[in-house]
Amino acid sequence: MMGAMARKPVAREAVLDAFESLLIAEGERAATLDAVARLAGVSKGGLLYHFPNKEAMIAVLLERLDRLLAEDLDAMAAAPEGAAAYFIRSSVWADTPLDRVFVAATRLAEVAHAETQRRMAGVQESWLALLAADVGPTMAKPVLYMGDGLYFNAMLARGPGETTVGLAGDVEALVAAVERLRG
């Protein structure tokens, strides 16, 4: 029988959200412990109370990624429009919780964070399997790469946000292309 939490750990989620936001907006380099603590409205000491080091923050962020991704894979498999069309539409930046962790994780993979790279590779495989079931094994990769290209462009063109409008217009062209590839 433990002494029950005295107060709710409000700072914990705030820190994680701040870490995610900084990764998205400015990349790994800008996501220093100080910057994260400041954005979260928490002292640096408070941050380190919850996460003994930066690696621990990353680990919990990757857990969040796994959780949200599992949900999305279910939705993708069950999508009435088909997994491929669902995938393309969801590849455009929409500021959903999944989009946010995914981009944050990409920022970590970019700087060669090994564990993150491993997880991301697993994600790609999961997507590919569902795409293959929808459009066939030979056209699965073309579709996968189209979606990835969408993400890639959104991220390069000054982080996600600005370019949303421009890219959103491309989605229909991509969905049309996917229909043409199907079979």
Next chain:
Amino acid sequence: MMGAMARKPVAREAVLDAFESLLIAEGERAATLDAVARLAGVSKGGLLYHFPNKEAMIAVLLERLDRLLAEDLDAMAAAPEGAAAYFIRSSVWADTPLDRVFVAATRLAEVAHAETQRRMAGVQESWLALLAADVGPTMAKPVLYMGDGLYFNAMLARGPGETTVGLAGDVEALVAAVERLRG
């Protein structure tokens, strides 16, 4: 006529190559002045003799990108197989000088280096124009995104290098997809 160099500036190119290599292999964060100088086999003083600061190194790297890219655009426009197929085939990592600067530049864009992002956006536009001339305006973006997705995957899956073999096998599937989209 120029002012009679006593010795050839061998260190200059070596430094630039080392900077490029570190960006590719480990990202911007690892490409410190000390690390670049060490890999180039040059003293830190020697590095700073040629490049007064890091920004100057980046500027010269972007010049290299522009030069190699201009050559590649010519080849792409003149490709007998068509610009689109050429683009897809050249989107896979092949360790060419252009591939190297391009990935290095991507690393800089990732960490929100403004000038690099501007240049990369220009690159995308150039490619898009040639693709549109080949496969039509509506299918240009799907093709562009496929190529970008190829790059994206090569870079995420543990930096460029390892995954070359796996991705090379995908190229034919993509080229086939492009043929299906054409018209």
Next chain:
DNA sequence: TTAACTGTACCGTCTGGACGGTACAGTTAA
């Protein structure tokens, strides 16, 4: 019932190291 105690949730400061950059004196080779 309440004083003593326990564990959680923080805050603020400090330290050691890395990094970008400066300065400058000496060395080498065309």
Next chain:
DNA sequence: TTAACTGTACCGTCCAGACGGTACAGTTAA
């Protein structure tokens, strides 16, 4: 002779992480 270096010493800043302390909610035993 002069450009192209090497090497070292140094500065200011920033960062990850350690540390000591505080506030307080819940638990327990007299």
